Amino acid sequence: MNENFDSLLSSVQNDRVKQWASLLDKKYRDRSGQFLIEGVHLVLEALRGTAKVTTIVYDAERGIPGELKLERETNDTDATLGLEWVQASRSVMSKCTGTDTPPPVFAILSKLSVHKEALYRKNGLVVVLDGVRDPGNAGTIIRSADAVGADAVILGKGCVDLYNPKTVRSTMGSLFHLPIIEADLKELLPEAKEKGMKLIGTSLQAEHTCYGYDWTQSTWLLMGSESEGLSPEVRALVDESVIIPMVGQAESLNVAMAATVLLYESLRQRAYNK
Structure with a gap:
């Protein structure tokens, strides 16, 4: 799939961006049952495990990290089926991860279910x-x-x-x-x-x-x-x-x-x- 088809979020005032950024706060993580991970390594580990990844957001300027391109192209494994991919501006990446130097990618996950x-x-x-x-x-x-x-x-x-x-x-x-x-x-x-x-x-x-x-x-x-x-x-x-x-x-x-x-x-x- 061509990454240009992925929706682009550029404003930090966007409602979805505000929702993702709120996951930096425990109160909102508990309320939504979701959490955020950042960086290529953690996203790959989540996709390879049993975690339920709902959305992957990547820096529009840098594009999809090379390590994740295979997952983006297939998008049909148990981990990636129905997974949403979103491009975002550098300012959005920074707001959602709470860092001045944002990572190239972050993901939204459902909290882990354990027996x-x-x-x-x-x-x-x-x-x-x-x-x-x-x-x-x-x-x-x-x-x-x-x-x-x-x-x-x-x-x-x-x-x-x-x-x-x-x-x-x-x-x-x-x-x-x-x-x-x-x-x-x-x-x-x-x-x-x-x-x-x-x-x-x-x-x-x-x-x-x-x-x-x-x-x-x-x-x-x-x-x-x-x-x-x-x-x-x-x-x-x-x-x-x-x-x-x-x-x-x-x-x-x-x-x-x-x-x-x-x-x-x-x-x-x-x-x-x-």
């Missing part, structure tokens, strides 16, 4: 975030969970919004690769214990290191906020705490680094301990 079955798989591994407020930390933990083949990630109340543009960017597309659930941990954690999941936290007072825990069993790894760790309500539900040993002078690891160390010890035991 809870992934949480309770036999010998499964689930990462639970309790009050992790930094988008970079949350995104990095989601990437690490994806990298080690975890079954799901749960964001408890008080965590950064999954669909915050900074969180989305920092996942580097991993949010399209595994189930990510936003939930009330006070309800979900007791349910997990009833189903036989072991709830594992970290503590400087722990008697066992992370290398002494058996990560091959059904495990939910609980990681707390950057400044305060796990909340008292969540800590009370923990079955066992582990400590990451440190032999140098560093006072601590940040939550994303700590989660990654623990997840890779889990991977080592599960896949490389034969």
Whole structure:
């Protein structure tokens, strides 16, 4: 198809442009059930995953990015069937992404739908975030969970919004690769214990290191906020705490680094301990 047939939006006062730009605000994301992703890599990852992409908007001056031209020409796969392509002026691209130097492309998606079955798989591994407020930390933990083949990630109340543009960017597309659930941990954690999941936290007072825990069993790894760790309500539900040993002078690891160390010890035991 010829990209010249795509409609052109040039005014930042256009109603659709205002609607897309409003997705930078959590209130409007929640109200519409949609969110925005930006950049070629994220758009490609969304199209290759199970996300429902409704509209792709590209910079009219630069044209469709080369990496996306095949999707534009076919437009008949499950991911691209019925997908709307729109050209936009540089000012529209900037307004909708909240950046002075806008990306060449952004897309509008429906929020991800997730089924809870992934949480309770036999010998499964689930990462639970309790009050992790930094988008970079949350995104990095989601990437690490994806990298080690975890079954799901749960964001408890008080965590950064999954669909915050900074969180989305920092996942580097991993949010399209595994189930990510936003939930009330006070309800979900007791349910997990009833189903036989072991709830594992970290503590400087722990008697066992992370290398002494058996990560091959059904495990939910609980990681707390950057400044305060796990909340008292969540800590009370923990079955066992582990400590990451440190032999140098560093006072601590940040939550994303700590989660990654623990997840890779889990991977080592599960896949490389034969």
